[in-house]
Amino acid sequence: MTTSEVLLRVRDLAVDYRVPGGAPLRAVDGVSFTVRRGETLGLVGESGCGKSSTARAVMMLRRPTGGRIEFDGQDLARLPARQLRRLRPQLQMIFQDPASSLNPRRTVAAIVAEGLAAHRHPRPWTRLVDDALSAVGLDPEAVGHRRPTELSGGQCQRVALARALVLAPALVVCDEPVSALDVSVQAQILNLLEDTRRRHRLSLLFIAHDLAVVKQVSDRVGVMYLGRICELAPAEQLYRQPRHPYTRALLDAVPLLEPVPPSGAIAAPGSIAVPGTVPTPGTASTPGEPPSPLRPPSGCRFRTRCDRARDRCAEETPPLHPVTEDHQVACHYPLPG
Amino acid sequence: MTTGRMTILGPPSGLPAPLLAVQDVSTTLPTAAGPLHAVDRVSFTLAAGEAVGVVGESGSGKSMLARTVMGLAPPAARTTGSVRFAGHDLLTASARDLREVLGSGVAMVFQDPATALNPVTRIGRQLAETLRLRGGLDRRAARDRAVELLRTVGIPDPARRARSYPHELSGGMRQRVCIALAVACGPRVLLADEPTTALDVTVQRQILDLLADLRAASGMGMLLITHDLAVVAGRTERLLVMYAGQVVETGPTTEVIRAARHPYTAALLASVPRLEQPSHTRLATVAGLPATAVGATRGCRFAPRCPRARARCRQEDPVLADPRARHGAVPGRDREHAVACFHPVGGGGGAAVRDTAERIR
Ligand SMILES: Nc1ncnc2c1ncn2[C@@H]1O[C@H](COP(=O)(O)OP(=O)(O)OP(=O)(O)O)[C@@H](O)[C@H]1O
Ligand SMILES: Nc1ncnc2c1ncn2[C@@H]1O[C@H](COP(=O)(O)OP(=O)(O)OP(=O)(O)O)[C@@H](O)[C@H]1O
Ligand code: SF4
Ligand code: SF4
Numbered sequence: 227m228t229t230s231e232v233l234l235r236v237r238d239l240a241v242d243y244r245v246p247g248g249a250p251l252r253a254v255d256g257v258s259f260t261v262r263r264g265e266t267l268g269l270v271g272e273s274g275c276g277k278s279s280t281a282r283a284v285m286m287l288r289r290p291t292g293g294r295i296e297f298d299g300q301d302l303a304r305l306p307a308r309q310l311r312r313l314r315p316q317l318q319m320i321f322q323d324p325a326s327s328l329n330p331r332r333t334v335a336a337i338v339a340e341g342l343a344a345h346r347h348p349r350p351w352t353r354l355v356d357d358a359l360s361a362v363g364l365d366p367e368a369v370g371h372r373r374p375t376e377l378s379g380g381q382c383q384r385v386a387l388a389r390a391l392v393l394a395p396a397l398v399v400c401d402e403p404v405s406a407l408d409v410s411v412q413a414q415i416l417n418l419l420e421d422t423r424r425r426h427r428l429s430l431l432f433i434a435h436d437l438a439v440v441k442q443v444s445d446r447v448g449v450m451y452l453g454r455i456c457e458l459a460p461a462e463q464l465y466r467q468p469r470h471p472y473t474r475a476l477l478d479a480v481p482l483l484e485p486v487p488p489s490g491a492i493a494a495p496g497s498i499a500v501p502g503t504v505p506t507p508g509t510a511s512t513p514g515e516p517p518s519p520l521r522p523p524s525g526c527r528f529r530t531r532c533d534r535a536r537d538r539c540a541e542e543t544p545p546l547h548p549v550t551e552d553h554q555v556a557c558h559y560p561l562p563g
Numbered sequence: 564m565t566t567g568r569m570t571i572l573g574p575p576s577g578l579p580a581p582l583l584a585v586q587d588v589s590t591t592l593p594t595a596a597g598p599l600h601a602v603d604r605v606s607f608t609l610a611a612g613e614a615v616g617v618v619g620e621s622g623s624g625k626s627m628l629a630r631t632v633m634g635l636a637p638p639a640a641r642t643t644g645s646v647r648f649a650g651h652d653l654l655t656a657s658a659r660d661l662r663e664v665l666g667s668g669v670a671m672v673f674q675d676p677a678t679a680l681n682p683v684t685r686i687g688r689q690l691a692e693t694l695r696l697r698g699g700l701d702r703r704a705a706r707d708r709a710v711e712l713l714r715t716v717g718i719p720d721p722a723r724r725a726r727s728y729p730h731e732l733s734g735g736m737r738q739r740v741c742i743a744l745a746v747a748c749g750p751r752v753l754l755a756d757e758p759t760t761a762l763d764v765t766v767q768r769q770i771l772d773l774l775a776d777l778r779a780a781s782g783m784g785m786l787l788i789t790h791d792l793a794v795v796a797g798r799t800e801r802l803l804v805m806y807a808g809q810v811v812e813t814g815p816t817t818e819v820i821r822a823a824r825h826p827y828t829a830a831l832l833a834s835v836p837r838l839e840q841p842s843h844t845r846l847a848t849v850a851g852l853p854a855t856a857v858g859a860t861r862g863c864r865f866a867p868r869c870p871r872a873r874a875r876c877r878q879e880d881p882v883l884a885d886p887r888a889r890h891g892a893v894p895g896r897d898r899e900h901a902v903a904c905f906h907p908v909g910g911g912g913g914a915a916v917r918d919t920a921e922r923i924r
């Protein structure tokens with residue numbers, strides 16, 4: 227991968243939160259990934275695993291505790307405020323709750339112009355605002371003068387996207403952009419994101435907990451667990467042949483529209499016999515919740531719920547390492563490929 | 564029989580007397596623009612041990628249906644029809660009878676967990692009080708059982724968590740506490756309104772397994788409301804598809820999903836991203852805006868968004884009927900596949916769905 231293909235390179239990102247009494251909570255712990263130009267990188271994982279914290283750090287909405295965030299070759303965490311401000315328009319974000327991320331007292335047109343005002347873009351803005359609204363399938367005449375309370379959830383999410391697009395960004399971070407929407411509205415917004423990415427050659431960092439939604443839009447997908455990435459691979463490959471036990475468990479728990487009987491492919495013939503474990507991929511049980519990020523397990527953080535765990539898993543942290551080109555796994559005993 | 568999504572619990576054959584019989588129920592709410600038909604002539608039955616799913620877009624009346632069945636429609640609402648349970652009509656029962664029936668027989672998991680929990684009482688205590696008052700347990704037994712229930716719904720460290728106030732829990736945990744409260748006294752009917760929407764897939768699976776266990780063990784009947792079609796697919800025997808307050812399609816869940824006949828059902832199914840589809844597959848969408856029925860309406864409510872609509876659709880109301888009968892003249896008998904549409908999509912299963920998806924796009 228040449229450097230010019232890479233738009234965003236995150237290295238060893240750490241994000242801490244101060245919590246009452248004692249050590250800080252490390253919500254993101256050594257996360258590394260890249261986003262290429264024109265690519266969508268999906269991030270999935272259970273509630274509280276650090277997806278939003280990662281997103282906020284990438285957006286520099288919160289200074290990371292450690293690590294580097296290289297955007298177009300520049301480390302955002304070390305950039306002087308003035309230069310960071312100049313870069314800002316290129317980095318945009320949309321959020322889960324479309325209604326509450328828009329100012330209810332302003333009109334749609336004023337909301338879309340917010341970024342232009344903040345970055346002192348020369349007036350007039352009307353044309354830019356109208357174009358952005360049209361690009362997301364809204365009629366500027368019909369909705370430009372309305373307020374968010376007069377719009378549906380799907381329409382609000384379109385406005386949020388228009389507000390991001392008007393600044394001609396290179397990267398749009400989408401934090402659960404469709405989780406609050408109805409399936410049919412969700413489909414419209416997902417199609418819109420795909421069209422927009424293609425048309426504007428955008429890169430997307432797309433965060434969601436719905437595995438099917440993430441697969442739908444992503445070129446590559448990273449799976450997070452308790453502040454770390456445990457698997458990162460091209461979408462098709464990750465879903466077809468997960469190598470990390472946690473990814474397998476997540477996929478197994480997804481309810482299917484048309485349930486299929488378990489197939490031989492899942493039974494993984496020729497799996498490496500691991501003494502002392504029951505290698506039953508496909509039935510990996512994940513009882514209970516992820517452990518508290520305040521007291522994460524030693525070694526591999528998934529070991530308390532992993533049916534392949536052995537002594538080594540408690541002693542050594544498995545690093546994220548490539549198992550094939552472009553497919554990285556953080557596990558001492560990955561599932562057979 | 565509780566091994567995840569392969570769980571199949573058919574209703575006992577020979578159609579036993581239903582536990583709950585909902586007949587022609589309507590709920591109308593006054594609005595500035597006129598009466599809103601939030602629930603419009605809905606009928607269904609629920610047998611012991613059976614699970615019936617309810618799907619439909621936001622605002623289609625799913626929650627209002629459940630609240631009406633519980634006798635908990637908003638005070639301003641006008642309700643008609645009947646809801647028969649254990650010899651009572653829940654719509655006309657006195658407040659006292661209703662309390663008794665609800666206490667022992669019908670329980671609900673509310674969509675918004677905040678409304679079901681008392682913010683100033685520790686969750687263990689709320690559970691224990693319910694168990695004491697309705698389940699007749701003594702103080703000590705109630706406390707132990709409360710902790711046990713919290714464990715059952717997957718709350719880690721339940722003895723300690725029992726001492727938490729609702730605001731000290733995550734949204735997903737609160738939702739599980741609500742489920743524990745609802746099943747605490749072994750209801751015969753559970754109305755579960757989006758019980759797993761705030762939960763991660765692994766926890767969702769645990770909860771759905773738990774509800775399946777309760778059905779198998781105690782014959783609890785369940786109405787499962789969700790916007791997640793995949794959840795009803797694996798967990799219910801029959802399905803109601805609602806649109807603008809009405810049931811537009813009903814039948815055995817697998818049949819409705821494999822061979823949807825109503826254009827709306829077909830469109831809904833086609834808009835779901837599927838794990839087995841390759842990345843970047845374009846999703847089908849339903850054009851137009853969600854509908855609500857206000858005032859007098861004429862014709863099919865889906866007509867403005869329906870690719871198959873013709874003149875008749877805008878003039879006459881389609882009624883639920885067996886899709887195989889010619890001219891839709893045979894009223895749909897309960898439990899059979901029935902659709903309210905003059906021009907249902909072909910009965911060829913997946914192909915029909917895709918055909919409609921194509922057109923809707
Ligand atoms: N402002 C904060 N102060 C203290 N702890 C926080 C704060 N924000 C997040 N956390 C904690 O950091 C961890 C990661 O949270 P984050 O919001 O990044 O997770 P997430 O993956 O986005 O979860 P979700 O899917 O629920 O949105 C969690 O344990 C959370 O409780
Ligand atoms: N308390 C209320 N007063 C007046 N109208 C209401 C009230 N609650 C709901 N409605 C209206 O009744 C209709 C049906 O709402 P309902 O909550 O049953 O929808 P739903 O199918 O459960 O949607 P969702 O999937 O968003 O939960 C909607 O048009 C809604 O706006
Ligand atoms: S490192 Fe060990 S505990 Fe962690 S996922 Fe791999 S096998 Fe399981
Ligand atoms: S009755 Fe007509 S408008 Fe309504 S769903 Fe059927 S074809 Fe479409």
Ligand SMILES: [Mg+2]
Nearest residue numbers: 277278279401
């Ligand atoms: Mg988040």
Ligand SMILES: [Mg+2]
Nearest residue numbers: 625626627674
């Ligand atoms: Mg509802």
